Amino acid sequence: MSTNTFAVVIPLYNKEHYIARAITSVMAQTRPVDEIIIVDDASTDSSIDKVARFQDPRIRLLRRTDPQQRGLPATRNVGIRSARSRWIALLDADDSWREDFIEEIEKLLTRASDRTGMLFTGWENIWSSGVTRDPYSASRDQLGFTQLNFDSFVSTWLRLGSCPVMCSGVVLRRDMVIEAGLFQERCRRGEDKEMWLRLLYIADALASPRICSSYYRSIPGQMQQSITTHVRHCVCATLEDLITQSSGKRRRLLMRLFNHEVLEYARAVHQRERVSPEIYRGFFVSIDPYRYFILLSLSYVPVPIQQLIRRFVLWTSGVIGIPRRGTGSQFR
Template sequence: MNEYRISVVIPAWNAEPYIARTLDGILAQTYPVEEIIVSDDASTDGTKDVVQKYVSKHGERVKYIWHEHAGCGGSRNIAIRHAQCEWIALHDADDIWLPHRIASQVRVLQANPQLKWCGANYDVIWLNQDGGTARISTQRWSAELEAHLRADRPVDFFATGMDLAYYPSAMLMHRSIFDKLGLFDESLPLMEDRDMWWRVALQYPLIGYPAEVCCHYHKNVPGAMTDFNVRGPGRDVEATILLRHLQTATEIGGQVEETYRAFGKRLMYDYLFREAGGQATIRPDLVEGLRSGFGLTVRERLVLTAVKALPRRLAYRMVNRYRL
């Protein structure tokens, strides 16, 4: 039996075109997982038929759960509740794990047994209208951070939060996190994953992060369960989450509050910079909450005022060039 018993949880909605590819990637792991749970969010295509073939072939190792529509967070939560193992690996139905994904994270956890969660490096695969690869985005870090990660050393989530990216298909989390802090917030229309990361990081600041690329995150996938829109509710939700966790950080105090405030201040300024340049819409009450919660220097206020006064097209180009 493996030292780390792992359940993989996969929320899926109309995932027939790619769920087999996803399951094959999990089954090809060099460090085998014990359990795979597909949580079907009321799909209307052939998702069930595809997954049932894997259930028939692999028995209890692959489980299929159909449920009424619950959204991405709700579907993920249903799978987590059914998971039997000590560690929970998250996976979106349209992404791909490379064969060493779990092995790389286990290596980092073995080197740092105090850790309760682990992210991983990944490439973003941008798809064209035909489903082919349009371009690939790779994370870029400083030489210092690269050396730190290559040594399998953990990082402070908020201290490196503007340098490292986290997304569900790369996350491995100990079950005790969910027992202590709860599951994904189903009241959020989107970004429930970011809410979870920030909630966890306030209690468990250190996280593992193998430097090698472990996953392929697919963007522009038809039928994907989430779609972030900065001109829709996206920035409102993100600002709400940022302010919600500021309150928690303030209650905790000390280094946790200091690190979160520094992280939040950079994000807040980026939000307001985009809003001033017409690249995002944020409710006025949230704008005021961000300003009062994190504070603005005189220079920052002047910059935002100047950007807002520019012609829209010029402001848009300026934000594209100078935003975070």
């Protein structure tokens, strides 16, 4: 494998209206990728037909046909394992890149070291009501490229109130992703955040504030529309493992991140149901007693009052440090 070879892995499941946009954005890159790997996850619409219209020797269409084993983590892993390139760019089928995404990634590579395992850029959120910028790139707009180790990554995550990385704006070093254990196929959602934590535990990241990708937030069938009220966010178990391995400042950072992600997940639960205590099992009450009180109220008070809590408390970023809608919360 040469140093600067790039594969893009595009998971595909019933995105017939969007997949052409994603592929077109890849083919328009000013620095072309070397492989385009599309992994279909037993689609039942005409997504495959849309892919077949593109005649490009770099495209490989892989198909997973077992409808009982669908899921983004497994689909991404198929693409990563099959890639021959050193660097793996991720792109969801309903998102797109700007034409200079890979070019900007190559600029980041000029600063890379042997420990660099992640490269990422800024992105724009495309809502039905308008466009917003991700909070990390907005906070670094005039500061250029940034190197992040594990602790600074977690600190930045907490400072912003949202993860600095979005799947369709990241490039990963293939051998390091494999060493970290690939995406966890047990995850029903949040597999991206869980992966970033494990990867950056053994590697560093380089980031550019330049906006180079678009995250379309109002697509029917997205994962954030199917949050369950009875299952913990899959990042919780990983954070618990990392906490047991850590001490001092790092341990407290991870405990704070655990609490933050638990409350973010509870905040996104459908308003017609109560939050199951299972969601916040393991919450570090001594660090955030006020947030714990909010979680208890979401479990035990009547649903109409819960709706008031969400409206007047959970959406108030100045009170408990949670970003308002549109600032980058990522339940994908």
